[in-house]
Amino acid sequence: MNRILLTLACLALPITAISTNVVPANAAATMTELGDLSPLIALASDTLGLINRGDMAAASARITSFESVWNADASALRALSNDKWGVIDDASDKAIAAVRTGNPVSAEATAAVTALIAALENPLAPVAAVGSATAVTDANGRPLPxxxxxxxxxxxxxxxxxxxxxxxxxxxxxxxxxxxxxxxxxxxxxxxxxxxxxxxxx
Known part of the structure; x- marks a missing residue:
């Protein structure tokens, strides 16, 4: 997890000016099988704060910083727990798409980033689907081919x-x-x- 912290440190300097949120208290001790995810929670929380302020341009920059940190350690994190990595990766993809779309909708971006934070805090819990109403299972609950x-x-x-x-x-x-x-x-x-x-x- 030192790579996450190092990557975050490298990214922090150019984006410090747009950080608006205080890191939540629970982020300081967010340890899972994937290690210490508090740096990622801090970035996601900052993104949410910027969305709440209506500064979508800064939120887009911040979620891009999150994406860079997350992707830098993707292989290592996936090796630790593919299932938990997958839960967070799904949530991150939805959050990034919702925030960086050409015409972001504040409510959708808020929901997606909130779901991302929830996944980071507890990657075992099911994450609410965001942005899709298409059925993906059959009548018995099995995934469609x-x-x-x-x-x-x-x-x-x-x-x-x-x-x-x-x-x-x-x-x-x-x-x-x-x-x-x-x-x-x-x-x-x-x-x-x-x-x-x-x-x-x-």
Whole structure:
């Protein structure tokens, strides 16, 4: 976890001016199987504070700093606990997308970043779905075959190509979904594909 702290230290100098939140008391002792996640909670909490102030440009910069720290240690964290890493990674993807979209909606960004903080504090707890109403399970609660979900995304794109502002997000979600599908992780793949379908209005 020293790499997280070191990466955070390297990022802190250029973004200090936009930090507006006091780190929550529970962040100081947030230890999980993934190690000390308090630096990440601090960045997410700062992002939430900036959203609450209505400063979406600064919030976007802050969530980008979070993304850099999280991605720097992705391989090491995933090796410690793939399941817990996955819960946080899902929440982080949704938060980053909600904050950095071309026309961010404050309520959606707030919900997504709040869910991210909750995942960081307790990666075993289920995280509420944000930004997707597409069904991803069958009648028995089993994940739908990710290949079917991917086919649905591709059909939706072919039928109605996304607006330029959404194209990058759709491509990123599709790429992440394919990665998880290739790893036989239908549950997470379906979630990414469902988010892409929501952006496509499906």
């Amino acid at each position: 990710c290949e079917d979900m991917l086919a649905a995304v591709r059909a939706a794109v072919a039928a109605s190509p996304p607006a330029a502002a959404d194209q990058t997000r759709v491509d990123a979600l599709q790429g992440k979904g394919i990665e998880r599908c290739n790893a036989d992780d239908d549950r997470r793949a379906d979630d990414f594909f469902a988010q892409a379908l929501t952006l496509l209005g499906k």
